[in-house]
Amino acid sequence: MDRGMSVSLWCEEVEDDQSQDLSQAQPQEQGHITGLPQLRAAWDPTVSGHRVIQRLLHMEERYMPSMLYITLIQRDPERREELAKWALEVCCDCGCDEAVFPLSVSLMDRFLSASLSLPVSPYCLAAGCILIASKLTECDNVTADTLCAAAEYSFHPTDLREMERVILGTLRWDTAAVTPQDFLPHFLACVGGRGDGENGDSEEELLSTLRRHSDTLAAMCACDSRFLGALPSLVAAASLNSALRGLGTKGPTQLAVLSEALAELCQTDVAVLQCYSEMIEYALRQRLRSGLQQGPTEKDEEVENERPGTPTDMREIDF
DSSP: TTTTTTTOOOOEEOOOHHHHHHEEEHHTTTTOSOOOOOOOEOOOOOHHHHHHHHHHHHHGGGGGOOOHHHHHHHHHHHHHHHHHHHHHHHHHHOOOOOTTTHHHHHHHHHHHHHHHHSSSOHHHHHHHHHHHHHHHSOOOSOOOHHHHHHHTTTSSOOOOOOOHHHHHHHTTTTOOOHHHHHHHHHHHHTTTTTTSSSSSSHHHHHHHOOOOOOOOHHHHHHHHHHTTTSSSHHHHHHHHHHHHHHHHHHHHHHHHHHHHHHHTTTOHHHHHHHHHHHHHHHHHHHHHHHHHHHHHHHGHHHHHHHHOOOOOSSGOOOO
């Protein structure tokens, strides 16, 4: 090989400096190391675009729960939403990657769709789904002991590992489901270049904010059983569309163009996308209003009339 040729085989991981500082300040816990620097490969534009989106669209219906399960859950959604909310709290407390929670809820829905009955310990089921999702998406996965502690030791690690085997057997080890978070970076890459003259720094900051807001709205949809029958691509597109509308940085004409682009990417009608976007905004107003019920009641009418800006952090929504 020519020595003058510059060839780099580095993966170019991005290290979180803040996490590195925390790792030096905090001790290591037994069985699970907290505060380690998070390493991520840099975004590769060659693994994005319409080809990848088409592949995800082709696969997403394979991981949808049955219509019978969707109908039964929508008649009595409280128990399922309670488990999803607990899974979200555990994922947030453990500092899991944003892909862990939606994948764990998808695994839980598919397992319940196949069995149509809750196990003796529903929280053990939710913890087992988190454990599998964490192993699939993270290098330093959540441990069984951590999940048992999160459930106040209502089940033991041996029970959790047995539940893990039951889930894997029921799903036939087909656990790499397609979720809305799989579509979001590709949708952002496709519509991110349709700016209106912003400089590079502001455009990059806007895309980062849109990603956080869209992740938050997609997580809210995972907790809400009304979106159980929606395809992940539609949830992702509607979440991104709602985030764009909530930020208020685009005019009506630009929002219309972006909505058409998102509808084309997820292969749906613009009216359907707008309908789901309005459903997400209505669900967001409901949860924000329920969080304000503990405060002065005179603010309720103001919250109802305003279009809320999408929050940056999941914890800002009362799930």
